[in-house]
Amino acid sequence: MFRVEDKTLLQLQRSLEVVLSCCSSPVGAPRCGASLHDLNKAFRIDLNANATCVWQIQRNVNQTIRLVFSYFQFAPSSSCETESIKIYDGPSTNSPLLGQVCNDTDAVPVLHSSSDSLTFLITTNSAAFARSFFVYYYFFPAEAKNENCGGELTGPNGTITSPNYPAPYPEFTYCVWHIETAKNSKIKLQFQDFFLELDKTCRFDFTAVYDGLATNTGLIGKVCGRTQPTFESSSNLMTLVLSTDYANSYRGFSAQYTSVPLPAPVEPDTFLTCTSESMKIVLSKSYLASLGYNETQLQLNDPSCRPLVTDSVIFSFPLASCGTTKKDEGHSITYTNIISLSATGSVITRQKNIEIIAKCKMENNSTLEVIYITKNNVIQNTTATGSYNVSMSFYDSDSFSQPVHQSPYYVDLNQNLFAQVSLHSTDPNLLVFVDTCIASPQADFGSPTYDLIRSGCKKDDTVVTYPPLKHYGRFKFNAFRFLRSFPSVYLQCDIVxxxxxxxxxxxxxxxxxRQKRALPTHTWKTNTVVGPIRLKRDLRSAGHSESLTRADAEEMPNLQQYNFYTLSFVVLISNIIIVVAVILKYHKRQAGHGYQKIQSSY
Structure with a gap:
């Protein structure tokens, strides 16, 4: 699949770069845009001001592309609006946007196409600065996306090793380990042995460590070469990534992680809370006094929204009100409001003009809240991360007015079932889309599973979807049961x-x-589960030859006991009736008839 001469050439080039501390681009590397058809390629891109360059990667191999921007340097003053790399999932810039890389990107971007074509566009602004990027890509089978490595680690401590350790790791390895320890703890990750390809900017082989479960933000560090680094998370969540190309493999790493108890929380001078419906900012009076201000000098973007003043100053308001602005930042949706502290005095003042910028970032299934305060700056930045509150319920009809509260939900085979996904948010400008729904007989959604909806496409003939309505996603399907005597059905839906x-x-x-990406990484997504659904039992069919389900078998002792008590009661009543009848008959004969001696004729 890979040419030996290409690998040898790249090895030689890398050796020259290390020895000479030079950054020469590989021979033939395109400077501003190209159409690339190699199965794999690594190259450096150098651009100046006012550039607009497009690279297209395409080859008819029916495989997925992994694209890695292992190094990028934009103009220091640039913003994501003026200077960026935009990646499209397809053969042109008209294809769906897969992701964006810019000066604010806090990650090592790794993107995956949904087919065998991909396009990226680099634009630069007018600033006089020499930009530099290093990128490599390769094709691989879609089913081998995780290279049989990585995984979920949930114990209080553990060991992680690179594939084949201590033998050299494989070429084109991409592993992702998610670590989660107990609440109220943080994670310490320490590498006992570490040997990856040496490069001063870690462009070729590297490990990246993230604070949290995401790999598109929260980068703690990126390392390569010979070292023994140690990393700590801010919470009980951490992610470790290993990425390699096709040259110069070494023995990799062995690392241990341990959970460390977090100290008791200290009440901050200012904090922010974000929910699906509102934003809450709390400022202590002592903090305001230290800045030379009091609560009368504070105002939001909308001055008519006033705070509640108790022992603290509290601004609490719906997300889409009080002048809050909303922005889709790719991997998250951000709500921003600003508290301005106005100086007193009509002519002069000796107070600083201070703004407190409060941002609620709604990220995928994240509830971690973080505060960033720059003590010696005029701008006090406070950022919190929240998640949208989503729920799913069954309803008794297509009017979706009466939810079904019983659990389990007993239904007839082939009965219409009406499901509604609800977003609980005060932001009216949001849409809910049901991307994927699968059914399983088990609450943990183990095998077997059955697709009702996949990538927005109906996979079951009975599924009917309803047009979007405000914060609701609705669909219906006909009830069914799994074979092999499973008693229950659970439903899990991915929501966008x-x-x-x-x-x-x-x-x-x-x-x-399949030719398009089903769920772009820049979209806010979550999932929700509802169930169990069970079939009603018809007692009149108990004598039929159809085999009993497990639930029927569980209920049969109760039914038998019920029938026994019923029969006993009927027999007792019958016996009482018979005895009473005999007694009445005897008394009647005694009262209405006598005995008379018959005279003999002899």
């Missing part, structure tokens, strides 16, 4: 939430085929 003002969002695409 989009800004209704975004015309090209996932929520507006509907059914997406």
């Amino acid at each position: 939430i989009c800004d209704s003002n975004a015309t090209e969002s996932r929520c507006t695409q509907g059914c997406v085929s």
Whole structure:
């Protein structure tokens, strides 16, 4: 699959770079855009101001592309709006947007196409600065996406090793380990042995450590070469990534993680709380006094929204009110409001003009709240991360007015079942889209499973979806049961939430085929579970030859006991009736008839 001469050439080039501390681009590396058809390629890109360059990667191999931007340097003053790399899942810039890399990107971007073509566009602003990027890509079978490595680790401590350790790791390895320890703890990750390809910017082989479960934000560090680094998370969640290319493999690493108890929380001078419906900012009076201000000098973007003043100053308001602005930042939707502290005095003042910028980032299934305060700056930045509150329920009809509260939900075979996903948020400009729904006889959604909806496409003939309505996603299907005597059915749905003002969002695409990406990484997504559903038992069919389900077998002793008591009661009543009848008959004969001696004729 890979050419030996290419590998040898790249090895030689890398050796020269290390020895000479030089950054020469590989021979033939395109400077501003190209159409690439190699199965794998690594190259450096150098750009100046006012550049607009497009690279297209395409080859008819029916495989997926992994694209790694292992190094990027934009102009220091640039923003994501003026200078960025935009990656599209397809053969042109008209394809669905897969992701964006810019000066604010807090990660080592690794992106995956849903087919055998991919496009990325680099634009630069007018600033006089020499930008530099290093990128490599390769094709691989879609089913081998995780390279049989990585996984979930949930114990209080454990060991992680690279594939084949201590033998050299394989080429084109991409492993992701998610670590989760107990609540109120943080994670310490220490490498006892570490040997990856040496490069001063870790462009070729590297490990990346993230604070949390995401790999698109929260980068703690990226390392390579010979070292023994140690990392700590801020919570009980951490992610470790190993990425390698096709040259210069070494023995990899062995690392141990341990959980460390977090100290008791200290009440901050200011904190922010984000929910699906509201934003709450709390400022202590002592903190305001230290800045030379009091509560009368504070105002939000909308000055008519006033705080509640108790022992602290509390601003609490719905997400879409009080002048809050909303922005889709790719991997998250951010709500921002600003508290301004106005100086007193009509002519002069000796107070600083201070703004407290409060941002609620709604990220995928994340509830971690983080506060960033710059003590010696005029801007006090407070950021919290929250998640949208989503639930799913069954309803008794297509009016969706009466939810079904019983659990389990007993239904007839082939009965219409009406399901509704509800978003609980005060932001009216959001859409809910049901991307995927699977059914399973087990609450943990182990095998077997059955697709009702996949990538917005109906996979079951009885599924009917309803048009989006405000914060609701609705569909119906006919009740069924799994074979092999499983008594229950559970439903799990992947939900996508989009800004209704975004015309090209996932929520507006509907059914997406395999040639397009089913669930873009820049879309806010979560999942919800409902169940169990069970079939009603018809006692009149108990004598039929159809085999009993496990639930029937569980209920049969109760039915037998019920029938025994009923029969006993009927026999007792019958006996009482017979005895009473005999007694009445005897008394009647005694009262209405006498005995008379018959005279003999002899």
